[in-house]
Amino acid sequence: MKLKKFIAILSVATMTAGLAVGCGSSDSASSDEKSSKSESDWDSSNDITIVSREDGSGTRGAFIELFGIEEKKDGEKVDMTTDDAQITNSTSVMLTTVAGDDYAIGYVSLGSLNDTVKALKIDGEEASEQNIKDGKYKICRPFNIATKKGEDNEVAKDFIAYIMSKEGQQVISDNGYIGDDSAEAYAGSKPSGKAVVGGSSSVSPVMEKLIEAYKKVNTGAEIELQTTDSTTGMTSAIDGSYDIGMASRELQDEEKDKLDSQVIATDGIAVIVNKNNTTDELSSDQVKTIYTGDATTWDEVVK
Known part of the structure; x- marks a missing residue:
């Protein structure tokens, strides 16, 4: 009798442990599901939040020149950045703005880049010190x-x-x-x-x-x-x-x-997007169409 009672208790304990493991696996799967869902929630049909620096910023001056956003009109250079762009007054504000908006795009000094945002490849080249030295990454000043x-x-x-x-x-x-x-x-x-x-x-x-x-x-x-x-x-x-x-x-x-x-x-100047953005690369022309306002949603530039 004592042996049967022990076996019964052992069986219940084993079932309970199995349920606990099952629940744990379910929670884990649920967590993975949420993570996957969060990544797939990014929708390219949404409007692009264009973020730029203030007038007088050297980074803005170099950025608009390097991407052809500055054009000559009547013999004078004119900044063609869209009026819809949000303006930030420092590198740190640019980083926090882009990090906080899934659909934002901005730009910062390569030396100031951190892991709160994602730097895009431009014309197939990664923004890196070595690529600048090798002449591959052209967006530098x-x-x-x-x-x-x-x-x-x-x-x-x-x-x-x-x-x-x-x-x-x-x-x-x-x-x-x-x-x-x-x-x-x-x-x-x-x-x-x-x-x-x-x-x-x-x-x-x-x-x-x-x-x-x-x-x-x-x-x-x-x-x-x-x-x-x-x-x-x-x-x-x-x-x-x-x-x-x-x-x-x-x-x-x-x-x-x-x-x-x-x-x-x-x-270098790194073109940055939110880490949830599925885009990894843009051409110089695509960046220009965004900042001049010719493209207003992500699916217009990311096919």
Whole structure:
């Protein structure tokens, strides 16, 4: 009798365990189903949320030029970005905007790209440092710094010498940008004092790293960083508000007349979409049709 009772209890326990495992498998399957459903919910017939940067942004200036969104009319360059585009005023806002909207498209500095969004291949090429070096990924632009002609701030001069040195260019490479591999070692005078650096929000993240590294070799220097935009960076360098201005684009002719400038790095521009977007690649022409407003839904560009 005792043996029969034990077998009965064992059978019940086994059935209970089996039910528990079955329930667990069901929950797991349900979870996988939800995940799969979430991915397949993306609908290409929805409107594209076009996100662009503000006027004065060097990233916007380079983006519209590289994709042919800037056109000449009556001898002047005209930005043809659609009026329907949402405007963001910084790299971080661009990233959070695209990450929060399944149907958004935007663009950021390659060095600022993170895993909250997905970078698209453009014309079959991935946005990567190596592809830029190899000349395969064409959507790239210079990072410039500029000083007013006749600038005599010794700290600013020495900091620029550090940026262009082997050590400074290594900081640039370590942060995902393309520097000068042939630069010579830093041999500055390490003066004491203060310099103000300001401008492009795309250049700002790597400039912050450069400032941190420079302060380790010149503890007597104080470098203040102000993040604005490329145009403000140049105009403020001209009027003396900034000792060093930053721009994530080429300098304009009127800026070149009043400033001494140099390229500190090359950076790619990544075209980004939400991670739920099933699109992995666009051509340059497709990007242009989106940003000029000629295509308004995803299925017009993604067949």
